[in-house]
Amino acid sequence: MQNFLNNLQARTKTADFQRLLQSNERPTEAQIVNIRKTMLAEAMQRLSELHQVWETLQQIIDDCKTVVSPMRQLPPEILLEIFHWTIADQEYVDVFCIKSVPWTLGQVCRTWHEVVQSDPRLWSNLLVRGFSYDRNPPQEPLSMLKTALRLSKDRSLSIRCSFDCDNLLEMEKERNAIQEKWPNLYNPEEDNIITLNHRVLQLLVDNSRRWKNARFRVDDYAYLSMFNAAKGKLDRLETLNFGMIPGWIDDELIPTFDAFAVAPKLFNIELSRMGRVKPVLPYEQLFSARMEWCDRNVLEEHLVTLHEMPNLQEYDLDGFDYEMRELSEPGFIHHNALRVLHVCTPGALTNLVLPNLEEVHLKAASLDEICRFATLDKLPGLIERSGCSIRKLTLADVLESSDIIPVLERTPNLNELHVELNHWHYETDEFMAVVARYLRIRKDGREMPVALPRLHTLTMSVRGSPKWDIPFDLPISFLKKRMAEMIRDRWNIIDGSGVNRLKSVRIYVSVPSRYHIAPYDEFIAGIEELQKQGLDISIVIKAGHETLYGL
Structure with a gap:
């Protein structure tokens, strides 16, 4: 290589080359051919070879750095701590997404794979999303869920699960009817998404004794009877968030739903849009409850439920019954334990007596003009009837300027x-x-x-x-x-x-x-x-x- 450079430099030092280089004189055709075919071509060829050598050497350097990387020398306990920091902002493991952490960490190398599988804390918060015809499952979804449950060992689980499948039930009902009449139209081996979802839920229910925090959204009443298999096994359950998105099934087919009737540590519940489903719950032991509904004329039902929750300290009523004024049974509903009340409509303020109430969070139904202007003026009546001392007050999306002063005048200890x-x-x-x-x-x-x-x-x-x-x-x-x-x-x-x-x-x-x-x-x-x-x-x-x- 050095001889080549010396020879090439010598050819650029000749008098003819220097004269052409330092002037604007036009070279002869012979000089052009000589420079292009010999000097320039040879230099470019050698440069290309050097580039290849550089790339090869750079790859060797990178590979060597990878092999001797300090990350590979970390003890497993330090590596595990780093993994925990990595997923600190990720509340749940997306079980059916192989690109999510910690699945991805386990694919880096054998050591990482062993570390990821060694700590059940990485697998104790699970996000389980049901499948539909427009959301195909990955390969071996049940195996993935079984693996995650196995790696969590006996650790308490936080489950977030949704089977909201967007008209899947109606499609399945129609499909089954057609198949019953013309059975040859469908391949009997074709995947049944609803069956797959049921098997997913069955695996979760099989591990219900480990549920600590559970959040479920379902769109099929048939799921309720599957949940009932968990009855009597929920000794660890502390928080329940359950919501229904009712499908085509008739009201008279609604099964008894008593899966959560026995749960000695269950103190916090949220029920969302349950429709006609009346879950059996240990109301007497609850500390906090949130009820969300979109049907009219059901507020009284949620207020009367207070009689079944004598230990309740926080109640969140999220519905739209602003027209309700009086209960079907005369008199007010008294509750001595309630300290925190969340309400969004005036009907919830006109029938309660809460002597120990300390916090009121009043959020009007923001898109309902009647509710925004007909809620705040009911709060002074609640405070006066109850004789309570409000310490914390949140007013969200209420716009009754003339009614705010009477409220503040009745909360001197705020x-x-x-x-x-x-x-x-x-x-x-x-x-x-x-x-x-x-x-x-x-x-x-x-x-x-x-x-x-x-x-x-x-x-x-x-x-x-x-x-x-x-x-x-x-x-x-x-x-x-x-x-x-x-x-x-x-x-x-x-x-x-x-x-x-x-x-x-x-x-x-x-x-x-x-x-x-x-x-x-x-x-x-x-x-x-x-x-x-x-x-x-x-x-x-x-x-x-x-x-x-x-x-």
Whole structure:
């Protein structure tokens, strides 16, 4: 190689070559042919050979680095800890997706495979998604599920499972009817997706004694009888989230559903859109319950259920029965243990007496105008009847500006106030302004008590999108100098005055464009120093995808 370079360089040092190189003189045809066919061609050939040598050497270097990589020298326990960090943000293992972790980690090498299979913690949170005709199963899906269950050993399981198959039942019913009349139209070996889903559920039920947290969504009443095989085996179950998406099966065919009737550690349940299904549950031992429904005229049923849950501390009623005013049985429903109430419609507030209620989370049905304007005015009645002391209040998507003051006047011991308007309405700005004015500390020389003297946490959040909500007709303008003064004055309250300092403030505003928010410079100028003084404050103002201000 060195001789070749010396020879080639010598040929470029000749007088003729140097003269052509240093001038703009045209070479002769003979000189062109000589340079192209000898010097240039030989140099390019050698360069190509060197490139190949470079690539070969680079591959050897990379392979050597791979072999001696520190990652290969890590002890299994360190490697396992890294794996746990890798899946820290992944709540569940997608059992039927070979590209998900930890399946992928186990395919890297034999050592990784052994490590992944050695720790049941990696396999104790399982996501099981049922199949449909437009979502084909992988090869050996039952084997994959059996493997995941085997690798979890005897560890308690968190299961998240859905058999919402989008009209699969109707298609299967029609197909079976046709096959019964013309049996030769179908291959008897053709995969039956519903049968596969049933076998998947059967495997899960076979391991029900290990269920700790279970979330199921099903669209076939036939699944309920399969669940019943778990009855009496649920000694570890602590949390249940169960939802129905009823199919074509007639109401009279609904089986008894008592799979979860015996579960000594079950304290938390969520039931979603159960329709006519009435599950048998250990209501008397529950601490928290959430009921979601979309049918009308069933709120009373969920309120009366309170009699069966004497130990219930948190109840979330998520439905749309805003018209209900009186129970079929005269009188109010009393419950002495309930501390936290989530409601979204006024009907839930008009028939309860809750003397130990401490938290109210009121979220109006955001897309229902009647509900947004007919809910808040029922809350004072609940508080007065109950004689309770509210410590935490969340108002989401209620827009009754004239009714907010009576509520705040009846919550003098309030510690936390969260006002969240997630769907734009033209009265949003006024609602926020009324809250801010009420919280101001008066400085006009008159002795007036401070509103909400126990308040230490405040959240005010406004979001809006003209694509889905009513278009903005005026800019948001509640971020003013006086609001900054309110925050500053409540932060500067002297200890020992009998009034709590404001310790935490969260303000979030998101509008479609700059036009939709009024100037807020005076507001910002009045609060920026408070963060340096120790106030836990966060302010985000966004217009579309642009962040206009962040603190």
